Amino acid sequence: MDALTYAWRSGAYVTRRRLLVTGAFAAMGAVTGSAGTAVAQPRGMTLRARPAKVSLGRRTVSTWTYNGVVPGPSIEATAGETVRVPLINALPANTTVHWHGIRIDPRMDGAPGFSQEPTRPGERFDYVFRVPDPGTYFYHSHVGTQPDRGLYGPLIVADPREPLSYDQEITVLLDDWLDGISGTPDDALRRLNASTQHDDTLRSAVLGGVAAEMHHPLYLINGRAPDAPATFHSAPGRRVRFRVINAAADTPFRVALGGHELTVTHTDGFPCKPVTVDSILIGMGERYDFLVRLGSGAFPLVALAEGKRARAFAVVRTSRRAATPAKDAKVAQLTGRMLNYEDLRAPRADQLPRPSRVVTVRLGMRPSGNEWTLNDRLAADPMRVQVDRGETIRIVLDNESPMWHPMHLHGHTFQVNVNGLRGPRKDTVNIKPRERLEIDVLADNPGEWMFHCHNLYHQEQGMMGALGYGPPPRRGTTHTGMHRPAHKRTH
Numbered sequence: 001m002d003a004l005t006y007a008w009r010s011g012a013y014v015t016r017r018r019l020l021v022t023g024a025f026a027a028m029g030a031v032t033g034s035a036g037t038a039v040a041q042p043r044g045m046t047l048r049a050r051p052a053k054v055s056l057g058r059r060t061v062s063t064w065t066y067n068g069v070v071p072g073p074s075i076e077a078t079a080g081e082t083v084r085v086p087l088i089n090a091l092p093a094n095t096t097v098h099w100h101g102i103r104i105d106p107r108m109d110g111a112p113g114f115s116q117e118p119t120r121p122g123e124r125f126d127y128v129f130r131v132p133d134p135g136t137y138f139y140h141s142h143v144g145t146q147p148d149r150g151l152y153g154p155l156i157v158a159d160p161r162e163p164l165s166y167d168q169e170i171t172v173l174l175d176d177w178l179d180g181i182s183g184t185p186d187d188a189l190r191r192l193n194a195s196t197q198h199d200d201t202l203r204s205a206v207l208g209g210v211a212a213e214m215h216h217p218l219y220l221i222n223g224r225a226p227d228a229p230a231t232f233h234s235a236p237g238r239r240v241r242f243r244v245i246n247a248a249a250d251t252p253f254r255v256a257l258g259g260h261e262l263t264v265t266h267t268d269g270f271p272c273k274p275v276t277v278d279s280i281l282i283g284m285g286e287r288y289d290f291l292v293r294l295g296s297g298a299f300p301l302v303a304l305a306e307g308k309r310a311r312a313f314a315v316v317r318t319s320r321r322a323a324t325p326a327k328d329a330k331v332a333q334l335t336g337r338m339l340n341y342e343d344l345r346a347p348r349a350d351q352l353p354r355p356s357r358v359v360t361v362r363l364g365m366r367p368s369g370n371e372w373t374l375n376d377r378l379a380a381d382p383m384r385v386q387v388d389r390g391e392t393i394r395i396v397l398d399n400e401s402p403m404w405h406p407m408h409l410h411g412h413t414f415q416v417n418v419n420g421l422r423g424p425r426k427d428t429v430n431i432k433p434r435e436r437l438e439i440d441v442l443a444d445n446p447g448e449w450m451f452h453c454h455n456l457y458h459q460e461q462g463m464m465g466a467l468g469y470g471p472p473p474r475r476g477t478t479h480t481g482m483h484r485p486a487h488k489r490t491h
């Protein structure tokens with residue numbers, strides 16, 4: 001087992017970076033696992049999507065993975081570079097890889113039916129794309145319920161002119177897990193489709209009502225359940241940049257670190273004016289970076305599964321002798337000051353031009369209770385927002401449904417308009433029931449793009465639309481020219 005794999009297996013995934021990263025140093029970015037060995041990172045790597053048995057702590061499950069590990073391997077690059085990731089499909093099903101949040105070439109977006117065909121079992125597809133913007137991103141399958149298996153991993157893009165100073169980075173992937181414990185995600189979707197009821201106990205005040213579709217048996221941090229948590233090792237006084245990614249299918253998390261405040265510096269990869277809070281609420285598909293000056297001890301890093309009376313849990317340890325906190329340790333910060341979108345401002349350099357027109361997208365639920373719509377349409381006949389290259393439009397997301405939705409736009413990073421002020425740059429944004437939220441989109445990346453709810457089960461129950469450039473493509477074709485996979489046999 002190489003050191004990188006070992007680092008993931010032990011649940012502790014840590015990169016070190018010096019103050020003011022230089023291009024040369026960033027190019028040598030190193031990973032240190034519990035074994036203490038460093039491994040040079042290639043600009044990308046081969047992803048082999050394959051079934052595997054994976055340990056989630058005390059529990060071992062059969063699932064689908066990238067390279068046999070959950071999460072998949074960390075892919076690291078520097079902004080402006082080209083990343084090469086050959087995907088080999090060793091699954092018994094079609095698959096793709098979506099590079100969530102990247103302003104990418106649409107042919108590389110992994111959006112089946114939009115800009116590429118899925119890769120068939122036994123075939124290979126070479127993802128080659130530029131990463132124009134630094135930040136915290138992730139990758140995941142975009143076929144059916146596959147993301148609720150183990151098919152996800154971090155994609156970290158370093159800034160060659162990093163303005164923040166810190167001593168260490170810790171990447172934290174949050175997930176909800178059922179595969180191999182209570183059936184498969186396809187079984188879970190069938191159960192939802194067979195019912196018109198919602199579980200009214202899954203309530204969250206901060207999300208304005210029912211927060212989720214189901215209880216997952218486990219909640220994970222870096223692939224580890226609370227009974228055998230990941231441990232992140234550091235030292236007292238170190239300034240650490242946490243990169244938190246919510247890769248869950250159906251779980252919003254409230255994240256806090258016992259005994260510490262969090263200084264939030266980035267939302268969905270993009271910088272914001274720093275703001276210090278006790279906890280953050282992170283929807284599926286969202287990412288937050290925050291800085292913490294660590295004290296001496298062993299501290300609970302907790303991600304409360306909002307509305308589900310359960311949590312994901314890890315330990316941040318800066319002292320050898322400190323007792324390990326209990327998995328149900330009380331963390332006062334969870335009920336302290338929580339980050340709001342109102343707290344976030346994009347820096348001047350990241351402001352988008354003023355919009356020249358307004359489009360409304362209504363988020364709805366059909367009386368069946370298990371079909372979710374965008375402007376009354378389901379995925380089979382999708383809503384489409386049409387834009388012209390170079391314009392900025394304002395999209396009003398008007399939630400008429402009884403649940404919150406984390407809406408994600410592919411290929412772009414929009415600007416959230418918060419109470420008339422120029423809020424954060426984001427690619428995934430939470431809209432509560434009865435809320436109207438405005439986002440401004442600069443049409444600078446021509447293509448036919450997915451625009452959908454990042455609750456995987458809502459997406460599969462219809463909540464999938466499009467944002468496209470110019471007139472709609474003919475039905476049965478794709479807009480930017482179908483990029484056929486190489487159809488190379490791998491064996």
Ligand SMILES: [Cu+2]
Pocket residue numbers: 372404405406453454455458459463
């Ligand atoms: Cu939704």
